Amino acid sequence: MAVGVIPLSEWVKSYDCSAITIAVVASHSSLQILHGARQEGFRTLGICVGEERRKMYSAFPGAEPDEWLVLDDYKQLMDYAEYLRERNVIMIPHGSLVEYLGPKLFQELEVPTFGNRNILEWEGSRERQRIWLESGGCEMPKVIDDPKDIDGPVIVKYAGAKGGRGYFVARNFRDFRRNVDLEEEFTIQEYVLGTRYYFQFFFDPIPDDGYQVEGMGNHSNQSLGRLELMSIDRRDEANVDEFYKLGSLRDLRDMGLEPSFVVTGNTPAVLRESLLPQAFKLGEGAVAASMELEGGGKGMIGPFCLETIVTDQLEFRVFEVSARIVAGSNVAIGGSPYSDINEPGISTGQRVSRCIKKAIEKDRLLEVLS
Ligand code: ATP
Numbered sequence: 001m002a003v004g005v006i007p008l009s010e011w012v013k014s015y016d017c018s019a020i021t022i023a024v025v026a027s028h029s030s031l032q033i034l035h036g037a038r039q040e041g042f043r044t045l046g047i048c049v050g051e052e053r054r055k056m057y058s059a060f061p062g063a064e065p066d067e068w069l070v071l072d073d074y075k076q077l078m079d080y081a082e083y084l085r086e087r088n089v090i091m092i093p094h095g096s097l098v099e100y101l102g103p104k105l106f107q108e109l110e111v112p113t114f115g116n117r118n119i120l121e122w123e124g125s126r127e128r129q130r131i132w133l134e135s136g137g138c139e140m141p142k143v144i145d146d147p148k149d150i151d152g153p154v155i156v157k158y159a160g161a162k163g164g165r166g167y168f169v170a171r172n173f174r175d176f177r178r179n180v181d182l183e184e185e186f187t188i189q190e191y192v193l194g195t196r197y198y199f200q201f202f203f204d205p206i207p208d209d210g211y212q213v214e215g216m217g218n219h220s221n222q223s224l225g226r227l228e229l230m231s232i233d234r235r236d237e238a239n240v241d242e243f244y245k246l247g248s249l250r251d252l253r254d255m256g257l258e259p260s261f262v263v264t265g266n267t268p269a270v271l272r273e274s275l276l277p278q279a280f281k282l283g284e285g286a287v288a289a290s291m292e293l294e295g296g297g298k299g300m301i302g303p304f305c306l307e308t309i310v311t312d313q314l315e316f317r318v319f320e321v322s323a324r325i326v327a328g329s330n331v332a333i334g335g336s337p338y339s340d341i342n343e344p345g346i347s348t349g350q351r352v353s354r355c356i357k358k359a360i361e362k363d364r365l366l367e368v369l370s
Pocket of ligand 1: 157196
């Protein structure tokens with residue numbers, strides 16, 4: 001079933017909104033989602049494969065789900081849609097859910113899901129992300145179409161290589177040829193030298209106060225909703241982060257070593273405060289442009305992340321957008337220097353449940369689901 005024909009309003013009409021259950025696949029950012037849902041007074045349900053995974057959650061009673069759905073395979077979730085709807089479930093999507101189901105099944109899952117699943121069409125391809133982000137005023141690293149044109153540092157990225165695995169840096173065509181796997185689909189991007197910041201924003205279409213996103217195109221002169229900065233992180237990447245300790249790139253290459261970009265964890269970051277207005281402009285542009293994407297439906301709703309590099313000219317380049325909660329927000333499970341200003345201790349996971357709770361109170365739940 002295509003997303004466009006999902007009878008969301010019929011499902012939600014039959015829901016008892018005083019007994020909503022927040023469900024999540026037990027992985028990725030589920031601790032904060034489950035903990036946050038409980039803080040907002042919702043019942044919770046964890047989904048996992050095999051019994052083993054459950055044990056870890058007993059170490060975190062504050063996040064332990066009220067109920068578990070244990071499957072043999074994540075794809076079985078498709079057969080449990082009715083079971084979940086009978087429990088008034090709202091599914092909170094994250095990267096692992098999308099990866100385990102695959103984009104197609106995720107879009108076909110017949111359970112009300114927080115955020116906008118249609119945006120996946122735009123988020124899932126580098127070319128479409130570029131059209132989206134550039135139309136929102138975000139400057140992105142240049143793309144080099146012909147490897148022979150490499151005349152400075154570039155990063156070569158493989159399609160679908162989640163978490164940076166297999167990426168490599170090349171200074172010239174020779175480097176490129178030596179390292180590339182021509183069997184794989186790849187993109188060559190200008191290597192932007194600077195400092196990385198991953199912004200965890202939250203866009204809530206319901207409130208009319210705070211930092212309001214101004215619409216563009218068909219939504220010009222409209223305030224679309226409130227943009228919040230929940231936290232900032234930076235990824236720990238093996239081995240590039242520690243490479244400099246071993247000598248110059250040339251020495252390392254002589255030893256047969258190449259920098260790699262495999263994500264192993266995250267650390268919290270704060271941005272030079274005078275750069276925050278620019279960061280908000282990027283977030284605002286990404287949200288406003290998302291509302292104009294063909295087939296993009298309601299645009300971006302809820303948590304999203306802009307992955308950026310700030311150069312020594314204090315200019316931002318955005319190299320990726322994630323249109324749902326990212327694992328980097330786990331640095332702020334107990335709040336961040338930014339979210340704490342507005343409400344001490346609030347995580348992105350709790351912010352999701354808050355958004356659902358307020359939408360129910362205002363009888364606008366359909367606007368934040370797909
Ligand atoms: P994910 O989907 O998990 O976010 P990914 O596999 O799509 O990751 P990217 O986020 O695009 O990978 O890049 C992985 C890492 O490579 C980044 O975290 C960053 O350190 C580095 N990187 C990516 N693009 C650039 C660039 N243009 N210049 C410099 N470094 C880059």
